[in-house]
Amino acid sequence: MLELIILRHAHAGEALTDFDRPLRDKGRREAIKLGELFQSQKRWPDYALVSPALRTSETFELASQTWPSCPIEKPQAIYNGSLNSLLNALSQIPSEAKKVLIVAHNPGVSYLAEELNKGNDYLGFSPADWCHMQLDISQWEDIHPTCGSIISHA
Numbered sequence: 001m002l003e004l005i006i007l008r009h010a011h012a013g014e015a016l017t018d019f020d021r022p023l024r025d026k027g028r029r030e031a032i033k034l035g036e037l038f039q040s041q042k043r044w045p046d047y048a049l050v051s052p053a054l055r056t057s058e059t060f061e062l063a064s065q066t067w068p069s070c071p072i073e074k075p076q077a078i079y080n081g082s083l084n085s086l087l088n089a090l091s092q093i094p095s096e097a098k099k100v101l102i103v104a105h106n107p108g109v110s111y112l113a114e115e116l117n118k119g120n121d122y123l124g125f126s127p128a129d130w131c132h133m134q135l136d137i138s139q140w141e142d143i144h145p146t147c148g149s150i151i152s153h154a
Contacts, residue, residue, distance in 0.1 A: 002135045003099040004090070004116070004148065005045060007063075008109045008125040010034070012055040019079065023058045030128035035063035043132060047097035048072045049089055049104075051079045056103045059128070071097075078104050083111040093140040100140075116148035123153060130154060 010027035023031065038044055044067035050060045052074040060072070071094075077085045086108050093100055102109070106125050113123050113131045123131055133148040 002097075002137055002140065003151070004133045004135055005043065005099070005101040005130060006109050006113050006125075006133070007034075007059070007101060007103045007130040008106055008127055009051070009053075009056040009059040009103060010062075010128040012127070015054075019053050021053070021055050023055055023062075027055070027059070027127065028062055031059045031062035032065070034059075034128055034130070035065055035067065038063065039066045044068060044070070045097075045099050045101035046070050047093060047100045049078060049093070049100065049102045050074050051081070051104045052076055053079050053105070056105070060101075060103045078102070078108070080105050081108050083108060083115060086112045087115075087143060090143050091141050095139055097140065113150075113153075115145045116143075118146050118149055121150075 010030040011024050012021040012027055013024040015021045047070055050056050075089050078089050110125045131153040132151040134151050135148045137147050
């Protein structure tokens with residue numbers, strides 16, 4: 001079984017382009033607090049997919065400061081990606097990765113959690129919200145709707 005942690009970026013500020021929006025001070029504090037929580041629960045990933053947008057990259061960098069390092073991929077397709085784009089990116093993860101973190105944007109992260117969850121419950125992700133799921137698959141290429149169960153979320 002594989003594990004997936006779905007994280008929406010922390011609170012972001014304004015910029016000339018959506019892609020370049022940095023985290024606000026509040027967002028920086030949220031990301032650091034999230035990292036501390038994950039550290040205390042040993043909830044860190046062994047592989048990360050991070051949207052290349054500034055706010056998602058900053059969220060990951062601040063949250064992961066105390067975690068063991070892991071491979072990080074920043075595919076352009078998950079920047080404001082659709083459900084299909086997120087599923088496709090997840091299906092490309094190397095087989096040795098067992099616990100993956102995806103840091104991305106709404107509405108994609110909400111749709112992803114809802115589709116993967118066997119209960120199909122809509123969780124609604126505010127900034128810095130996350131969901132940890134156990135997936136009933138042994139290879140990422142087999143990811144599909146309703147293959148997951150929620151372990152925890154906030």
